[in-house]
Amino acid sequence: MQRRTLIIGSGTCARNMAEDLLSLDIEIIVAVKDEGPDFSLSNHTQHASAEVLKHTRLVKCRGSVGDFTVFMDQKGETVERNVSNIIIAEEDTREPNFALYGLAPSSHIISSSQLKDLLNSPGEGALLSGEETIVFLSGILDESNPVITKEIMLCSLRLQSEFKKQIYILTKNLKVAGDGLEVLYRKTKDAGVVYFKFADASPSIEQNRNGRAHIAFNDEVTNQQFRLTSGITVVDETIKPSDYLSELSKILRVDRDNAGFAQTGNVHRIRVLTNRKGVLAAGPGRAVQSAEEHMADASNAVLRVLEFFEQEEPEAIINKAEINRSKCVRCLTCYRRCPYQAIQLDTKPVVVQEACEGCGICTAECPKGTITIKGLSGSEISDQIIKPDSVNSGKIFVPFIVAFCCRRSAARAWELAIEAGHNLPPGLRIIELPCAGSISYDHIFAAFKKGADGIMVITCHEGNCHSEKGNIFARQRADMVFEFLTQMGFEKERLIIKSLAANMAMEFSEITSGFEKQIIDLGASRIKPGG
Amino acid sequence: MPKVSEIIDLDQLDPRQFSTWPFSQDYCVTCGLCSSSCPISGVDDFDPRKLVRMVSLGLKNEIVESRWPWICTMCGKCEYVCPMDINIPGLVRNIRAIRERDKVPGILHKGLDAAIRTGNNLGLPKEDFVFILEDVGEEVAEEPGFEGFTVPIDKKGAHLLTTIHNKLVNTHTDDLKHWWKIFYAAKEDWTVPSDEWEGTNWGLFTGDDEAMKTMVGRIANHMETLQIKNLLWPE
Numbered sequence: 001m002q003r004r005t006l007i008i009g010s011g012t013c014a015r016n017m018a019e020d021l022l023s024l025d026i027e028i029i030v031a032v033k034d035e036g037p038d039f040s041l042s043n044h045t046q047h048a049s050a051e052v053l054k055h056t057r058l059v060k061c062r063g064s065v066g067d068f069t070v071f072m073d074q075k076g077e078t079v080e081r082n083v084s085n086i087i088i089a090e091e092d093t094r095e096p097n098f099a100l101y102g103l104a105p106s107s108h109i110i111s112s113s114q115l116k117d118l119l120n121s122p123g124e125g126a127l128l129s130g131e132e133t134i135v136f137l138s139g140i141l142d143e144s145n146p147v148i149t150k151e152i153m154l155c156s157l158r159l160q161s162e163f164k165k166q167i168y169i170l171t172k173n174l175k176v177a178g179d180g181l182e183v184l185y186r187k188t189k190d191a192g193v194v195y196f197k198f199a200d201a202s203p204s205i206e207q208n209r210n211g212r213a214h215i216a217f218n219d220e221v222t223n224q225q226f227r228l229t230s231g232i233t234v235v236d237e238t239i240k241p242s243d244y245l246s247e248l249s250k251i252l253r254v255d256r257d258n259a260g261f262a263q264t265g266n267v268h269r270i271r272v273l274t275n276r277k278g279v280l281a282a283g284p285g286r287a288v289q290s291a292e293e294h295m296a297d298a299s300n301a302v303l304r305v306l307e308f309f310e311q312e313e314p315e316a317i318i319n320k321a322e323i324n325r326s327k328c329v330r331c332l333t334c335y336r337r338c339p340y341q342a343i344q345l346d347t348k349p350v351v352v353q354e355a356c357e358g359c360g361i362c363t364a365e366c367p368k369g370t371i372t373i374k375g376l377s378g379s380e381i382s383d384q385i386i387k388p389d390s391v392n393s394g395k396i397f398v399p400f401i402v403a404f405c406c407r408r409s410a411a412r413a414w415e416l417a418i419e420a421g422h423n424l425p426p427g428l429r430i431i432e433l434p435c436a437g438s439i440s441y442d443h444i445f446a447a448f449k450k451g452a453d454g455i456m457v458i459t460c461h462e463g464n465c466h467s468e469k470g471n472i473f474a475r476q477r478a479d480m481v482f483e484f485l486t487q488m489g490f491e492k493e494r495l496i497i498k499s500l501a502a503n504m505a506m507e508f509s510e511i512t513s514g515f516e517k518q519i520i521d522l523g524a525s526r527i528k529p530g531g
Numbered sequence: 532m533p534k535v536s537e538i539i540d541l542d543q544l545d546p547r548q549f550s551t552w553p554f555s556q557d558y559c560v561t562c563g564l565c566s567s568s569c570p571i572s573g574v575d576d577f578d579p580r581k582l583v584r585m586v587s588l589g590l591k592n593e594i595v596e597s598r599w600p601w602i603c604t605m606c607g608k609c610e611y612v613c614p615m616d617i618n619i620p621g622l623v624r625n626i627r628a629i630r631e632r633d634k635v636p637g638i639l640h641k642g643l644d645a646a647i648r649t650g651n652n653l654g655l656p657k658e659d660f661v662f663i664l665e666d667v668g669e670e671v672a673e674e675p676g677f678e679g680f681t682v683p684i685d686k687k688g689a690h691l692l693t694t695i696h697n698k699l700v701n702t703h704t705d706d707l708k709h710w711w712k713i714f715y716a717a718k719e720d721w722t723v724p725s726d727e728w729e730g731t732n733w734g735l736f737t738g739d740d741e742a743m744k745t746m747v748g749r750i751a752n753h754m755e756t757l758q759i760k761n762l763l764w765p766e
Binding site: 132133166168174186189190192194197216219221222223224225226227228229 | 537540541547558585588
């Protein structure tokens with residue numbers, strides 16, 4: 001396998017990763033969409049090769065982890081390369097929020113980037129002379145973030161101490177949850193910066209004829225009305241993914257967060273992973289982050305790449321999906337449903353073994369039942385559904401309860417409950433599955449057929465599913481079964497779906513015991529095993 | 532807060548004017564823990580956070596006019612819970628100090644003023660004071676077990692000097708007897724000064740440090756002139 005990584009991006013995060021990977025003897029290609037900065041990577045090229053492609057955009061990607069073929073457009077020419085990993089570190093963009101506050105840019109209304117440039121330019125702040133007050137509008141209508149907050153605090157500190165201006169910062173929530181931000185906040189307060197926070201109402205902002213903002217508001221703490229005609233009003237900026245970043249996510253089939261960055265908030269992706277093996281998201285491509293966080297991402301991404309190339313131990317053996325090609329009708333459900341993008345299209349869909357995580361979502365979703373994973377078939381699961389001995393002994397009704405548990409969450413909570421000595425129903429039988437998304441109709445009905453008096457489907461919490469949507473698929477299927485049962489005139493209360501985290505042993509005990517009680521009230525199932 | 536004006540022009544305010552006060556009031560993050568801990572939050576619409584904010588914004592007229600600093604009980608719970616270590620009781624006391632003295636509410640400043648001028652909050656003449664002490668002393672001596680009790684006034688070289696709360700020679704004379712009986716039973720060699728005997732120090736409540744210093748100075752002075760090493764100051 002070639003040791004080559006594609007880095008998409010041009011900022012310090014991209015450059016740091018490029019330099020680190022080269023020093024570790026890993027080849028790199030850096031694709032920069034425009035002219036970009038000049039990377040001086042020559043020091044490291046004695047072993048591995050480095051290629052910086054400017055004016056180059058990714059247009060297509062084939063293959064999978066360890067063997068991606070990427071097609072790029074360089075000024076109309078197609079450049080094709082083979083790489084093992086891809087790191088998305090594309091720069092974000094900034095948009096000043098003039099319109100949000102109903103203000104038009106003028107010499108009295110500027111963006112925070114304009115102010116930064118002004119402060120950094122020689123003859124600094126000539127524009128600021130003659131103005132006594134400077135008002136910052138930050139995250140009043142939209143949420144702010146620590147990156148912008150830090151910039152604003154640094155600028156206001158300079159303006160207040162060096163330029164002797166009076167600074168007012170108008171904000172909704174002050175985001176000080178970043179390294180050194182609380183100390184910085186104290187420094188600005190010491191310098192005399194005044195903050196107004198708006199939780200309930202927003203200030204009224206009007207621009208007068210000479211371009212200045214007239215601001216009036218109620219201070220929510222003292223309930224006092226204030227007004228001010230601001231010398232210079234500095235509006236904040238929203239940090240967004242660039243259009244190209246959105247495009248990249250689509251081409252690489254990577255899940256995005258609500259803002260459009262190339263990683264969801266899923267804890268399993270921390271820190272630079274995406275839903276797709278071999279595709280990493282770092283720095284400005286991953287989230288709104290500070291320069292320090294960009295550097296941390298760069299190091300993390302390099303470690304992940306290194307881990308991939310230097311892997312000595314083979315990965316733990318997991319059973320992977322197999323498609324029976326002769327039965328496949330090419331409906332492409334698997335292609336659409338696979339959270340890891342491990343299905344590739346040949347003439348028919350094929351499972352990329354390296355990318356498959358064995359979650360089993362495809363096996364449960366395939367309408368033709370042509371996809372199998374060893375251990376997950378209806379009959380194999382059915383064989384595991386065995387009544388505990390306690391169910392049959394004695395005259396008191398002991399319900400037979402089958403709980404389908406995700407191996408990452410509910411099954412671990414169950415183990416913990418046993419270890420902690422929590423109460424568990426005597427007739428409880430646990431069936432552990434790789435993901436709740438692999439629990440199929442077949443499995444649920446097999447349990448009823450085997451005489452289960454109650455069936456539980458226990459998934460990870462929403463947003464915590466390693467397979468992103470496995471828990472949502474499980475819920476959709478459970479809803480469907482509720483519907484079936486109702487139509488059949490069978491008690492739908494015999495099935496429940498819950499979510500748990502791996503550390504929730506007590507809750508595991510509570511929900512299983514609660515369900516047992518519910519089933520005792522309902523009595524034994526009318527379906528006789530084997531009948 | 533008292534509305535001194537309906538709308539305040541921010542550029543007319545000096546948010547730095549109390550920045551030399553050593554109470555960290557500018558670090559307030561308006562979390563509201565002080566408000567929820569304060570036993571008089573809600574009385575007259577008061578809560579400590581508002582006061583901290585007013586000082587931080589430099590709303591001088593408003594805080595001086597406000598009744599809020601005067602209804603605070605100085606219990607200190609707000610300071611105890613404040614995550615930013617703001618000394619709110621200290622702040623309250625400083626606000627009290629900047630109000631004109633004749634506008635200090637109730638009898639606090641009047642009593643203090645009398646004490647500075649006459650030596651005690653009541654303005655009680657020396658002869659009357661001595662008469663009351665001796666009269667009450669005689670009552671004690673009449674009780675079984677306290678035969679021969681007298682009040683040692685201005686006794687040089689005594690072991691213990693005591694001060695008197697003005698109400699004990701006014702409406703609560705019986706309360707004088709408890710200490711005296713203990714002194715008698717313990718064979719304590721004690722004394723009380725015949726003038727400047729006031730044991731209260733209302734400058735504590737009105738924010739008047741100068742007056743406090745004067746009052747404390749008088750007690751120190753007694754100890755020096757009467758050559759006494761120990762002080763019982765029951766206030």
